[in-house]
Amino acid sequence: MLEDLFKMVTTRFNGDEKNETKEFRCPRCQNSCGADELQKNMWVCPECGYHARMNARDRIAITCDKGTFKEYDKDMQTANPIDFPGYEEKIGAMQEKTGLTEAVVTGECTIHGEPCIIGVMDSHFMMASMGSVVGEKITRAFERAAEKKLPLILFTASGGARMQEGLVSLMQMAKTSGAAARLSEAGVLYITVLTDPTTGGVTASFASLGDIIIAEPKVLVGFAGRRVIEGTIKQRLPEDFQSAEFLLENGFVDFICERKSMRRTIAHLIRLHRPPVKSSAETSPTEKSSDTSSSESTSKTPKERPASKENDDNTGSSGNASNAGNANSVGKSDSAGKSDRSDKPGKSEGIFGAHKNKPGKGAGKNG
């Protein structure tokens, strides 16, 4: 499953990693631009629109409201579960190079005022392969989201499972997916944003389990390594094979969203999944008050839209979603919440939206 993935993703999509501090050469269109220009353009190739890899720090900076990010499990470091020769040294070198302790950063923040839990994988750290630490931090993020009833947003990137941790890394796929399943049962929104490159064991676990799956344009997303497949079929694959666009066409992402619209889009989606506030015509006053006191207590008003620099429109993808952020459009947000979870028709919780009308946690345990 991992075969050649690492090599493939570096050569195909990241040709000039060494020069990246000075000059960016786009692996897609081969055009070059200065690092400053690239940064100003949110690390998107000005020529072709390829959404280049970003480090976790930059991603958090352009995604979270300023100063709101509070990191979880900052100091968690991997051990060496299968006594793999040279693993500690390798980790140490990566830490020095990237300034990260591991390949994922998780924490709490607000996005356009919407409180949420966020996780960002960083492909500069051992190709963001998933070992014990990535698995544990992601799992805790799921568990905290369930506990705090906060939406979870994961920016995925990965070369797959981390083979230096052997079977232990494979099991992180089950662990994270199990946690995703529990979050789903708790009725909490989970959004995945697929970034370059999301492959192997991460694609085959939590990255594919979002209620809503967003991809950045032209990024690589797939399960098997391109070269492995080419080796099997003995022919070259088309350029766009395993691209975000390929996934969209085949039905595996909900939509593709440009980086400059990402913040806004995520905030819109979070607002669309707020528990509906029933108007007094539809529901008794007691129900109404218990609803607002239970989960809405953190954000003062449902309608807050802080001024933001990148306040552009998310063209196409979410239509006139901006209106639905308003609490008055009860009908809309209610139905959106239900249809979004309809991917689990067989569950005994059938009407997933139902618990929203009840205060507190009772409904989640029914099943």
Added chain:
Amino acid sequence: MAENMSGAANVSQEREITPFERLMIVRNKNRPTIRDYIPLIFTDFFELHGDRFYGDDGAILGGIGRLEGTPVTIIAEVKGRDIYENKASNFAMPHPEGYRKALRLAHQAEKFHRPVICFIDTPGAFCGVEAEKRGQGEAIARSLAEFMTLKTPVISLVLGEGGSGGALALGVCDELAMLENASYSVISPRGFASILWKDPSREEEACGIMRITSHDALSLGICEEIIPEPEGGAHNDPETTAENIAEFLVKTLNKKMAKDIDVLLNERYNKFRKIGEFME
């Protein structure tokens, strides 16, 4: 029958069998497959086909049978015993529709309160254009997530090769057992050698450090039980191996079926939840 493996059998009496030797035992062309075991372990077996979306994957066999009288759902990766069977079963490398069939049958079992028994025997999920188009990653992910919350007991057993995510898709369970010589790994030793040393021929060396044996999985807390094989490997005595498997299944199923479902699900979650080594 035991031709080229008798050497390994003799060796085992004097010293421990190496991981690579075990892999060779597992790859022996006479090693029993699920099709050999089913009539030896279950009665009244009915095969059920199809994922109801796309097709029927020959790499994954599913059906209902009885284990000592109790109806159970059986889901298994199918190795072929000859070239024709292997063509039909794609050398036990499932496509997405295989995992979706497995999940369909698992939910059917859940509905009728039947336990699920999964047999793992695959070099890995198939890597191909069609598999990608139909969402190999999504199919495996959904398996992992939905088996974790499946409200009926699930027992998994590695018969031969447990290759990566393609194996794990049938491995989210209440208890995992491995046949003594079976392997379970994050990547094939060949793939490992080709990534790490750019030399796939160093497979044997890779086996030495990857910790892929049943004993490794047991000590890592990933597998709960090792099922003994006859001297030299399961192919030397499929009947005895089948008896050993049946004995484990009956014992384990009785234990799991007696549990309250919420307790069972919590234990299943925690079985995986606790895996991982880190410092903080």
